[in-house]
Amino acid sequence: MSFSIHPLASTAFNGGPSPSHDFCGVEPITQLNNTAVSCLNALEYEQAGQFFRRALNKARQNTFFDIPEPQPSFSRHEVSKSLYIYQRGEYDEGMHAFSDPVKLDASLSTMHGTIATILYNLGQLFLRINDNEEASNSFMRALQITEWCGEERTHNCSSGVSIVAILHNIGHVQYRSGHYEDAVSTYAKALHLGKNAFTKSPNRLLEVATTLNCLGVLYFHLPKADTEKAMELYHESLIIRRTVLGKDCDSTEIATTLNNIGRIHYMRAEHDKALELYREALRMRRKLLGNEHLDVAATVYNAGQTYHQRGELDTAMKLYQEFLRIARQRLGPHHRDVAIMLKCMAQIHHERKEYDNAATLYGEALVVGKAALGKCHPEVASTLNKLGNLLYEKGDFDNAIRVYREGLEVERAVLDMFHPNIVVTLTNIGQIYKLRGEYQNALRLYKEAVSIQRHSLGPAHPNISSTLSSIALIHYQTRSYTKALDVYQEALRIRRDAFGDNNLEVASTLNSIGLVLFKMELHELAMQSFHESLRIRRRLLGSDHRDVAIILYNIATIHLEIGDDDEAMIYYRETLRVERCALGRSHKDVVLTMQHIGQVHQQRGELGEALEYFKEALDIQKASSEIDFASIAQTLNHIGNVYLQRGNAKEMVAAFSGALRYLKQAGKEEGTLAISGFNFYGLSKMHPECAPVA
DSSP states (O other), X not given: OOOOOOOOOSSOOTTSOOOOOOHHHHHHHHHHHHHHHHHHHTTOHHHHHHHHHHHHHHHHTTOSSOOOOOOSOOOOOOOOTTSOTTTTTSSOSSTTTTXXXXXXXXXXXXXXXXXXXXXXXXXXXXXXXXXXXXXXXXXXXXXXXXXHHTOOOOSOBTTBOOHHHHHHHHHHHHHHTTOHHHHHHHHHHHHHHHHTOSOOOHHHHHHHHHHHHHHHHHHHHSSSOOHHHHHHHHHHHHHHHHHHHOTTOOOHHXXXXXXXXXXXXXXXXXXXXXXXXXXXXXHHXXXXXXXXXXXHHHHHHXXXXXXXXXXXXXXXXXXXXXXXXXXXXXHOTTOHHHHHHHHHHHHHHHHTTOHHHHHHHHHHHHXXXXXXXXXXXXXXXXXXHXXXXXXXXXXXXXXXXXXXXXXXXXXXXXXXXXXXXXXXXHHHHHHHHHHTTOHHHHHHHHHHHHHHHHHHHOTTOHHHHHHHHHHHHHHHHTTOHHHHHHHHHHHHHHHHHHHOSSOHHHHHHHHHHHHHHHHTTOHHHHHHHHHHHHHHHHHXXXXXXXXXXXXXHHHHHHHHHTTOHHHHHHHHHHHHHHHHHHHOTTOHHHHHHHHHHHHHHHHTTOHHHHHHHHHHHHHHHHHSSSOOHHHHHHHHHHHHHHHHHHTOHHHHHHHHHHHHHHHHHTTOOGGGOOOTTOOHHHHHHHOGGGTTTO
């Protein structure tokens, strides 16, 4: 639905009747209006509607305007489940200004002013029963009559509704309907009227501040948020209010604008500034509204969300629990916002790896969400996906796939068939199939994801390259190296087109291509790919980054493979230096590199140097706070083989015996012990003195 506003008239329409005051004709109509307003304020919507209808029927006899017949029933409509949290009206961001119906004084009212006011009030009724279309029609007709009359009722007065009030409500309906740009235009007209009003009384200035805040809200919610413009409008609104009310004055409107500014700082990841604003807004709201008010809960949630992003999980959880308590009390136990908060609390437990607590809360969020929104709603799908992520992290792949598939079914029912959330769920399921070795199932899902991405994003969007890389990795793991190379090269082309040559994603893809070429025994091409990746990573990350070490290791491995041991040793040692610098001397990757260097020395017959590296690796492993028995057994196995080559039988058997003990502690089979061409029985025959040790 889209609305347009007629240009404001400054004088009465030539040739038509001029507005006139007819007390006797107006009085019974104003009485009916005022009775209807009392019913509306008492939430008696049917009665209010009947009195407004009677008032309009009487007014129809006194005007040439076509006044529509109101609908026969004024029952409450269900709020759209797709509305944004503030659009639903349960929390205040300042968009509910001029939301009170207007009573009339017959002695001051004109006939057409009375009719416009009744239509305005009827629009307020339709807003309260969530009938946006009828509300818009009523407000637009009220605006048309008021503009035609040319009366200078720019602001509220005792003689009827103001043009500014009508424009605010038209803009509010447009906002609730998601027509943000139309709403901006409408509120801009209201602002123009307010700023150019003949009088500049405190009340007029406060109305201008209200309009500025509303415009800020709209710029914040535009499809492409204009936070600079929103911030400018919010601050102008604050300046006016503090000038009129005093800089130390506490008001609900100031608190609302502070809360709105805090949301901009949160969006910009300026968390300290956001919290400063939220704390001040919360102080005012608690003072003025009490601790149990929904607007207090809204700021509590905003602050909790900010602490959550800062990683201060205890404080975030405390605030989330306060919001949950207020929401359950004020909105009921099966409200969508209760479900959202349960999900937020579950996420904190999830991040702490408290999986049982997280799973319980995700389950509660699903029950409440389905009760409030139905089984097919994006919020339900979101919770299912988070629960699927938890099950995936726990290694419960069967249940993870089941939950992901349930979420996928919901997404396909409620979202566009090319929605990015569907891509995420498809790739999540594909990842599990890949880990389980069900490569064909994984490929099918990844290919479906790529098809959706190409349709929705275009053939060259960088997001596609990530999914292509997953497909290429499956081909690599299944030894379909030619297919893997083709797909990686497509991913590389997309990333180079999107990011240029000097980009870490490009470097990562070059590394992957190098690995494929290595497996295809195209060593020279693999070396070229690795060196290009190394150049990019050194330029962007510096020479001492762990990702640089990975490439150095791969280059060393190629040199070793083609028999260039000296070059291999140079690159392995540089790998070790970078790893020690980036990761520390006791990191497991340092141990692995030391083992490889030891093996190269061993193959070259440099047994003393090999033994030195193996023993240093062993010392690091034994000193670690997390003992890896299998890894220690492997190192002892290497040491034993060096002693075997040197003919040190007693030391050899001691090393192998230690390796066996650690293998048993690791739950591994003894057959995994690799002795170069011998077994313990043979050793006992060749070296009888070692038999007791064996």
